[in-house]
Amino acid sequence: MEHLIQLSIGIGLVVSLLFSEFLGLAAGGMVVPGYIALDLSDPLKVAATLLAGLVTHFFVRAMMFFMVIYGRRRTVLMILVGFLVGSLIRHRVEFEVASYSVDLSVVGYIIPGLIAIWLDRQGIVETLSTLLLASVLVRMCLILLMGGEVF
Numbered sequence: 387m388e389h390l391i392q393l394s395i396g397i398g399l400v401v402s403l404l405f406s407e408f409l410g411l412a413a414g415g416m417v418v419p420g421y422i423a424l425d426l427s428d429p430l431k432v433a434a435t436l437l438a439g440l441v442t443h444f445f446v447r448a449m450m451f452f453m454v455i456y457g458r459r460r461t462v463l464m465i466l467v468g469f470l471v472g473s474l475i476r477h478r479v480e481f482e483v484a485s486y487s488v489d490l491s492v493v494g495y496i497i498p499g500l501i502a503i504w505l506d507r508q509g510i511v512e513t514l515s516t517l518l519l520a521s522v523l524v525r526m527c528l529i530l531l532m533g534g535e536v537f
Contacts, residue, residue, distance in 0.1 A: 393531065395420035398524045405520055413520035414439070414513050415500035422517065423524035425493050434475050435493040436514065439501030442468040443510075446502065461503060468499025 398420025402413045413419045425431045446464055449455060455463060472492040492498055504513045 390528070390532075391420075391424065394424050394524060394528055397527045397531075398423060398520070401520045401523050401527075405516055409516070411512055411516040412504050412508055414504045414517040415497075418497055418500050418517060419520035419524050421493050421497055422521040423528060426521060426525050431491050431493060434490045435472075435497055436501065436517075438468060438471045438475055438492050438498035439505060440510070441471050442498055442502035443505040445471070447506070460506070464502045464506065465496050465499030468497075468502050469495055472498045 395417055398413075398418070399416055401419055402416045405411055405413050414422075422432060422435070425435075442464060445467055446455065446460065449463070472495060476491050501513070501517065504517075
């Protein structure tokens with residue numbers, strides 16, 4: 387499994403670099419598409435991660451009305467709030483659907499914060515569309531390289 391994570395992050399770095407160079411768009415951080423690609427088979431987890439990134443983005447933007455937040459302070463605050471929102475989702479969000487218990491989780495610990503940083507810098511539509519497209523490309527590369535037996 388560790389080999390798969392390394393391969394996914396490596397491919398994600400290449401895809402992120404290509405998107406950045408050719409399209410001028412970031413995919414929510416350099417390592418984010420690799421991590422998201424590994425969990426594309428769990429759409430609730432991906433949706434919860436994107437939701438955590440959005441909540442983090444809007445929460446820090448709301449804090450900017452009351453505090454001076456810029457530069458490194460904003461970056462660290464986004465990652466910290468993303469970590470906290472992800473932890474809340476991971477430990478507190480649970481519901482039942484048709485007698486099945488669903489526990490939501492998020493991808494990684496700092497991934498929501500990284501997504502929130504780029505939502506703030508680049509815009510919501512641009513970041514989310516680039517992130518999802520890059521993640522699908524990474525997933526396709528993984529399937530091709532591993533002969534389809536990975537997932």
